[in-house]
Amino acid sequence: MKGCLVCVFVFLVASRAFFEEVGAAGECGKTPIRSAATSLSPCLSSARNVRAKVPPTCCTKVGALISTAPKCLCAVLLSPLAKQAGINPAIAITIPKRCKIKNRRAGKKCGRYVVP
Secondary structure, three states: OHHHHHHHHHHHHHHHHHHHHHHOOEOOEOOOHHHHHHHOHHHHHHHHOOOOOOOHHHHHHHHHHHHHOHHHHHHHHOOHHHHHOOOOHHHHOOHHHHOOOOOOOOOOEEOOEEOO
């Protein structure tokens, strides 16, 4: 009987933690990372090629993301979605500088990369 009660208790605690984690905000706030990544689609060519011109729409989206959820950009760049899209994180991390965004997190680490 005690063993059964312990199992039920452990299950309830584990399921509550699971549901709290699902409802919690991540690096991108309540926005799913897939949506954040999709919003950055104007940046695709610039995230693959350092010589590609960064479109103004990309700069606008990146600037907005940095001001609302600065850690989200890093999370998107290091996500499996970015890898599937052919994004090179070492190049993509330079986009805020190439856009001349002043409030970027220069000097901060994003995985193994440092924001220029």
